[in-house]
Amino acid sequence: MQKFISPFLVLAMAGIISCSKSVITQPVHEDKPFVQDYSVKYYSDTVRQNLIQSASDKNGLIKIVSSEGLLHPYNGHFQYHGTIAPDQSYRFLRDKKIKAVISYQDQFVYLSDSVVFANAWAGTVFIKHDLPDAKVFEGGKNFDFLVSDGKSLQLVQKNQTPWTGSLSGDNVLEIRFNQADNQFWILGSKTLSVFDPASKNLKKVFDGTHFSSFDLYKKGTVAMIGTTDGYLEYDIATQKQAGEIHRKLPVTNITSVKVINDKLWFGTVDGAFSLRADGKYDYYNGERWLPGNRVKQITKGPANSVLFLTNAGLGQLHFKDMTLEQKALFYEGQVRKLHIRNGFNATVRGMDHGNLSTGFMEDSDNDGLWTSMYLGAEIFRYAVTKDSSALQNCRESMEAMERLYSVNPVPGFPARSFERAGHVNELGDSEFWQQSAEKEWVWKSTTSSDEAIGHIFAFGAMAELVQDPDLKSRAVTMIDTLMSHIVKNDMYMIDYNGKPTLWGKWNPSYVNSFPVNVGDRKLNSSNIIAMLQTAYHFTKKEKYKEKAFELMTKHGYFENLMRPMELIGKAPEDATAHAKHMSDGWNHSDDEMYFLGYWGLYRYALNDTLKARYKETIIDHWKAERPEKEGAWNIFTALTGTDTFDLNEAVWYLQEHPLDMIDWRIRNSHRKDIEKIEPNFRKQTITEVLPASERPIQRHNGNTFNLDRNSSNGTSAQSAGDIWLLPYWLGRYLGVISAPVSK
Template identity: 60%
Template sequence: MKYAPWTFVLLTIFFQACKQDGPAKLPTQPVHTDVAFVQDYSIKYGLAGEGITLKNVVSDRNGVIQVFSSAGLLKPFAGSFLYPGTLVVDRTYRPLADKKIKALEVCEHQFVYVDDKAVLSNAWAGELYMPHTLPTVTRFKGNREGFLLSDGQQLEYVKNGKSLWKEKHAENILDMAFDETTATFWLLTANSLQSFSTKDQTLKTVFLGKDLTSFALTGKGKEAVIGTREGYVVIDLTSATQKGERQTKLPWTEITCVRTIGDDLWFGTTRGAFKIRHDGKFDHYASKRWLPSDLVVDIAEGPEGSILILTDQGLGQIVLKKMTLHEKADYFERQVRARHIRHGFNATLGYMKDGSLATGSLEDSDNDGLWTSMYLGAEVFRYAVTKSDDALQNIREATEAMERLYSINDLKGFPSRSFERRGYKYDDKPWRRAGDPEWDWKSTTSSDEAIGHIFAFGVMAELLDDQDLKHRAVTLIDSLMQHVLDNNLYLVDWDGKPTVWGKWNPDYVNQRPFGVGDRKINSSNIIAMLQTAYHFTKKEAYKTKAFELLDKHGYFKNLMYPMSKIGMAAPDADDWSKMLSEAWNHSDDEMYFVGYWGLYRYAFNDTLKTRYKESIIDHWQAERPEKEGAWNIFTALTGTPDFDLNEAVWYLQEYPLDLIHWKVSNEHRRDIERIEPNFRKQTIRDVLPPDELPINRHNANRFDLDGGDDGASEYSAGDIWLLPYWMGRYLGVISAPVEK
């Protein structure tokens, strides 16, 4: 997700780096060289009991993690990505159980403790033992030579085993830091930042403020970044002056801790944690995708460059792993096969409890055919690039599921939405009894499924070298499109009536005003479908019908209508048109772009292909703010050099490995620029990264800031991620993995 370095090279340079693995490309199209980037994911550890207050977290040079709590020392047990572990009592050093441990720190990368009598450590052969006189000590800082301790108000400085200074402070000490370079201790209260010099053993007030909460030293100890309940301030410690204004344009302003880790500045808040990036923007970690809860208590550097984020409900370890897009694809291939295949369909794992994969069950969907079509297309592209036997077998199994959509009902050429074993109690009206007493099928199929089917069957027929699968794909294309022709450009259901959303007839399409999106999309989709059918069957009926629609019924004008003119229906329009145009329908985007494969790829002639390209790019221009990886890659099929490849790669790199539908909220964020309500439902100026948004398919609005189902489902990467990646590989705009 984060720190994503990517390189773009022209095709001529790319040929020198790796083998071409797609079709011929125009030399002006950019290519992403797939070198490793840093992918982050979270391993979470919850609390083993109730009533435990977590205070801070540290890690030593051995990669051991310890958490100090009201129940004593804790450590993470078990736990891996998507399978949470637990914070349990750390019994590693049994003698520590007899100590009344009051606080925990790391000194020279070793664990150091303070109890009611002394500062001590098990490192350095256990020789560090420095008595003090604050039995209720709560925090301390220092090095092996000396430590400053506080019980909240009293302070004591001990050095080489002796107490050299002790004084009562007027305010409660909230946070402490030690600057090794100047041998200076820094103390924070709710109203001030003070320094304590070990040379003259005096306290000095450096900054006065209000509602201060935590701080960290930066700039090699020359600056202090102080968190408050409303943002943060930067203090020049040399001049004791504030630098600039208080910073409040943040993911959240109620700051609970400030930490420097390497060159990065981290903030914990009551609504997650964030890091300031080098471009001034933020990497925001919130929701159960990343943390046990959003109330952050402490942040620390973890093993192998990970980040430890302690919350009131447990620990989130943000792991940073180098991987290529190809390696990410390998992970997602396994995710799909392990948990998301239902009768060959690409399905959602639902009915989960709090994100536990152990509790999930595969669920059917109205769009089983569509989600499976997109996954099927991804696997075809994968096979075309790699000739993988595994991909070919996945194609066979998905094809079997798709074929059964047509055979499980008695309607010639009519695809069911889904099917399931009889005996499961369905309340939905679309479910019908199949002839086979063991099965039911779902009716009311829509144009979403139809265009998805034609897309997948088309890429199968074009790109596979398995003659049996090619023939089966063409048969399915012909079967569906013959049904459409036989039924006057409608999908006709079991009751002899057109389905609500399966209508391409001019009487329906042209009844909508030009500015209503259904007129444009239905025209675009049906021409793409008829072109695909003609391309692979060579049946003149499909070509004849397509030109009749284009010329006689104005479908060419419909599909070329500028996207910028799509909007709400006029006040005098019919009610159905008004309903269709209340706001932009992002499911339409999915149908458009999936259909563009057949519209452009199988155009009847070069003149149409050139005009179709104009329409596709016009649509893409409207979609650019969403940075939708799939739409950018689909646009690349036209050969245009400008299709925002960098944003497509950003989408692929930033998409989280965790596809559980956690509840995510961003409405509270202060770092995003909101814009006026609009027809396209764009809510903010710049779209947030995918890993800071709810998990959604391509038919969702990427400007929706909130969403999720509290971890009740896990989505499949088959349609969400694998389709744009493998299409990009096939089109040659994403390279095979390259060693840097």
């Protein structure tokens, strides 16, 4: 029985109906400098060194007091760990029993078992005290210091008799000097007190329980008190607690409170966090940021940095003004130095605890896909900048992509990857590796639809945008090569064994075997139409256009690809086991395939009417993705010309992404400042997605709502080539992200 073809669709295919065109002005992000954070870590000998306190001075030096004497951080750089070594700069300090160090007037001042002293001011600061077990002190006005051994308090001043007192029924934890009222504020485990050095009056002002640390905030008008179960605010003017205790925090067991440059920081038993202007928190957890998660102390560091003394060493968090383009060029250097394997965009594996020198670039089932996405980034970069290095990178990755087709014996069939045969025993999935006719090389079979759509996306972008006759010609040849193979083989990719690969299937008998609400039916229809349109656009071979129309009109592919995302879900009870398996939850790899395919679906549409309808389905998909705030999907949506595509969230993704691409262990599921939701089809875990800086490193086929990475710690490093550079340079090419704007 012949299928009914709607008159509208016939007209659409013929291009008789024209879509109305209106001028839409898209928003543009002006690329002004933003603050980029990154960490330098210094690891300590946790067996010998018990780190107690740290401080920095005006010269950029950092001192650490430990059970083994005075130490300092040594030879640390971003992604290259430093160590903590004995500080021998002042050799006679070895004779001093140093218990604490502070920065006073931007100079180091030390507390020993008998004196407060400094090497600055020509060594003239040398003030005796009578507390041999002293361990806490703070500097006031005119070189007066309040010292404590945890029980007693003593005010010491040059040439004056010390004052001694104590907290009634409490022990001293920390002391802060308030410039606003020229008084010392003292925190005990259950009290807050104030001491006036002029009148020598000590007074308790506030009672509580389980206090752990505090600092003075808002120009000395508020005392922020950390406890083992949240933090509270004490208003100094009203002498009362302001509001309820704060417990909706990343971690409530607080170990350190510090105000640095008017920003409030908290150290905890499980990482650190800072209070943002919007009342939410930036959370720093795992060795992406800290050498150890138990924070002992937070202090101001040199050059706008923050120091975190932890159970495993010292973390130094740096803040640097950077534009998105500067970030892109940083990532570009990172990719070229660490991630280019035979022209492929590769992951580094086998690392020893984040040591980049110990890893190797691994082959991947998706070498063709990840490289297509990096190649796309370099194509857009070249289209925008005409940078010769971008063009050379295109050539090198193009060579790798072309060799996927020549390294195996099947005409028009791309391998997943290739590698030297001498190491085949070390490769995973060894049953899929085949010997190449090229001596010393093997190639990987079972190529999937992920690869195919990635190839066509990159080849299409190159054929259109790279003004190099040789590369353009080669790109068109590769499009024709792959699509001829697929069309010739009845819409399958045929492997070396003469059989279709597991996923390389676009034949109607396969695609339409899925129930209408199973995503693969929509996805495969969308992808193959995009691929056929791309092939026709660049080759002008009628077989591609005819096949696209045939699939859309006779086999329902137009209806399939236009199906609203809200209808996609689990297969019904009477569906096949395969359909049920393929619809057990939202597939984020499918999202990646859709959006890469949208480049050819929309840009190379066979007529304007189809283009308008494609725009509808792309925006419908984007609406479903909006909660994830995925930078690439937001910017890909901009290719339709829509003025609504969540540009701010895309820029947020780009700005928040960490410079450190190592797969460190990350934990968020324990946080009390996030609102969890019940398990669902989309696999969304919390009401609002966390920034990329707080999430595990992942590619675009990952779920942005993944909270934890509990597996290996620092054993691999991902490439920014596909993860970051693609959405950024696509945004630049589409004009929704500007070139850097001068201040």
